[in-house]
Each structure stands twice: as C-alpha cells, then as structure tokens.
Amino acid sequence: MTPIHIPKTALTPLVIFEPGEYILKLEGRMIPEDVDAAFLPINQWIEDYLKEDNPLHILFRLYYYNTSSFKRIYNLCKKLNTHFNQGKKLSVRWEYEEGDESSKLDAEELLEGVVYPYQIVAVTG
Secondary structure, rough: OOOOOEOOOOOOOEEEEEEOOOEEEEEEOOOOOOOHHHHHHHHHHHHOOOOOOEEEEEEEEEEOOOOHHHHHHHHHHHHHHHHHOOOEEEEEEEEEEEOHHHHHHHHHHHHHHOOOOEEEEEOOO
C-alpha cells in the first residue's frame, strides 16, 4: 500500500492514508486556486490504490469548500460507484459540524444514488 500525505494549507485539506485502518482522510478547507491540480494526486492515488484488493474507507471532514471543489467531490463519489460495482470494498463517512445544515444537505446531495455504504454524521467541534 502506497502512502499518501498531503499537508494541510490555508486553501487545501490534509490528505492522509492510515494503512492499518484503511482510511483515507480529507480534513480541512477545500478552496484551492487550481482545483484540478489539488484533486489530481487524490484521484490518482485512489485509482492506483483500488487496483489492489484492499478495502478503502474515505473520511471527509471538509468544513468549507468552494463550488469547484464540490463538483470534484461529487465526481469522485460517483466514480467510487464504478469501483464498488467492480467488487471493491469501500465506504464513505462524511462528518459535518453539528448545526451546519448546509454541509449536511451537501453530503446528502453528494451521496444521493451511490450504491456503496456511507454515513453522514454530525460531530461536535
């Protein structure tokens, strides 16, 4: 399993894979100037990782994101359907700050119609 570690910045989240738990975490703000460049290593890592027969759990803790990032996250969530339908073991957990109904609604929209297991969970700050 190849690790991934992209440090958090003011505009991009921490992206880290915890091999023992099979968890890919994206945590922080997602408002990069070049959204394609920000998502490229994440998408490539997921594609490469899913070539192996290991489970993958993706944990989203994105507390602020722009429209362009939302679109890329949406595309990623839909792409994961393809992998799940090919027999890959994966799931998603979307955590939002308790009381942030906008983030909850976004998560529901992002995950609407997906076939893999997911959770949308309120957490306290």
